[in-house]
Amino acid sequence: MRNHTLVTTFILLGLTEDPKWQVVIFVFLLITYLLSVTGNLTIILLTMLDSHLKTPMYFFLQKFSFLEISLTSTCVPRFLFSIVTMDKTISVGACLTQLFAALLFGIAQFFLLAVMSYDRYVAICKPLHYTTIMNTRVCSLLFGTCCFIALLAICPGVIFGLDLEFCGTIIEHFACDYSPILKLCCKDTRSMQLVNFIFATIILLITLVLVMFSYGKIISTILSFPSAQQKKKAFSTCSSHMIVVSISYGSCIFMYTKPSAEDRMSLNKGVVIVNLALPPVLNPFIYTLRNKQVKEALKDIIKKCTSTTSK
Template identity: 55%
Template structure:
């Protein structure tokens, strides 16, 4: 028994399998991930920059959007860059410390996004249901506190199960995923992981339900207020104010729900890997386009910035 434990304790690195052990397929995956990651980075950095430099975008709505774009960059970077390195270098080994660090950041950024989406729905509720008091209610101090509460909530979600997982012994070093995810890590452990697994499920469900209820309640009041507006023009303007956020919510929660649907034991891992890849690459790429294409102020700010850059380039 002691010799077995010594073997278990010697495991210091994991091997990440990736999507499939097919070199040609991985080249296509690398190209897809690299392009989507680059475009996502450009799109979200553009939104952050526009909100920083444009005085017309200094409202609570765009402050939340700026933080959401930062989270999108952080989330996709923490999950995708490691796999891009694995494909390009061929080195699939990752230390246990690096693996747990990746889990920490992926879950932290992912959970914080859910809480931030809930805060953004509250912001839309105040803007439409209490427009005369919007500036007073959503002042800079309140916005900062709401952002800090999102990050604090994300930390509270990840720290208890991660702290307990640091003492696990591991029997297997192969991770059947393209990044360090909690499920394959727990499957590799020869310790009793029942309590940690239940804790992970509890916090995941708690995050999902809390934020989803907040969003649904906000939009119930928003829709009731919109339906009471006297003119069609006012109703259209109110709907357009919320439409971008609603689309992002549908994408985020839809993908989150789908990844927990188990089609079969045989296909579960493969489906989850593909869905996780799409969540980490496509969703952060779509969000900047959703907010810019459906937001007149952001589009106008973008056009004005391009004009200023063109003027400066002609001048020099």
Template identity: 50%
Template sequence: MENQTMVGNFVLLGFTEVQNLKTLIFVVLFLTYVLTTMGNIVIITITLLDQRLQSPMYYFLRNFSLLEIGFTSTVIPKALFNLASGNRTISVAGCFVQVFLYLVLGTTTFLLFAVMSFDRYVAICHPLSYTTIMNERVCKLLVLSSWVTGFVLVIGPLLALFQLPFCSQNIINHFFCDSAPLIKLACANTRLLKLAGYAAATFSLLGTLTITILSYARIISTVLNIPSASGRQKAFSTCMSHFTVVSISYSSCIFMYIKPTGSSGLDLSKGVSILNTVVSPLLNPFIYSLRNKHVQEALRQAFVQRTTLSKG
């Protein structure tokens, strides 16, 4: 008979038991977290202060950067603390908070991906109607809808997950609390919960991916008709950069949450999740924003003004 004593905390196995590797992973995680946070803070600040960056695209980018800061801050600081201190425990309440924030913010990010791709579709394929279609009210409604839909999609399965009993086994084979390893530890029948989580993941990931692919397909079709070779090259360069980030984010999450049951172990999912929690958030501010000519000009002007003031 299984021991029915409820666990008081969980133990996160983390990345490795080798001390030298732990040190290396800590340094890499710390640097990527700092770069990701600073890059996104720069985007938020510059799009708020510069009057040239008040278009819908930058409004979405600002909200996207805010999401990315929250998403990475949900996972990375705790992982850094565990690596530095050697204390790998996390309370049950803390674990539930982490998985809640991770899934809500992650789902909202994919919904915002779809919104941003639709915004680019309207801007490139219907430029004359852009300001009419993507007015301030519509932009705010799209962002609010992304947040609300992200919350609604995951709250049901999460509430069911939080009601599960966890007895005896408390070792999570991951570097943060995620739904899959938690469900694996539950001492109850989780078949319906797995189906509900699978359905929510399929709808949020494949639904938004479909919108994103259709938007970029129409964008590419329009770009092909641009008479200027330099114009086509510039547009394709931007689209391919954006599509790289989208591909990393979607492929990693589809592998983790929509793959057939039993097709891979948690160790492989743990490795793949690094793409979603570390690599993609690091690339986002640089590919989506800091490569943008208008953002670069705004940053350059802000730097010049600050340098002039400090000299004065």
């Protein structure tokens, strides 16, 4: 006989109990979420409708926008719903599904960033062979590989997660994160937390090394260009992606380099909420405002829409 009851629901504490701060958080998250979905959907539609954006770079940008929407949608709508309804409960199944979905989309995103940096490397360092190397089949295969690796990466966690038994119900977070959930387990999970930390570090390091290797080659190639105009043009094609990479890796590295576990837990919620809210909003603006082709495509679509509505 077990000396504990079967836990079927968790209670997500959220970010704060202060009603005023809850209103501020709700408004902030709602605005950023709507902007994120609108901006990323705009990029997806533009890359699908405009013939000038049927290139490998925009193919990967389209998939990156899809992953951004998927990642932020795993946690933010549920949290907004809990603020409005004051219902902080979530079933164990829904919680684990949210966790593994967020991990799947997040890991796929990091590998896709590495693929996007490789695409820029081929475009700048091997321009004559670009269309041959980065053909439609290769692009689809690379994106499929990112998703497959992410799926493989979360499989051990899913298998272990199905076998977990919980003795606690209160999660000190606004979403179902790995460490707070493991704290509720009946058995000692320190080894699992260590494995999780090592796994996350390996994924970050592998993808970061791939990105840095690609950009190391890119920078050395650009510096060898004789013309200053060529250098400026080459750097401008990579600048948007470099900014997105810096934001994505910067926030994750910050989460894993805090001095103690206690500090990690206290700051983790704030870092996660900023990471979920701001990058998905900033990325569409970074790619559109710094990219003439995307701006031209957007103007063309708006002109077509206004001309059809005026008729």
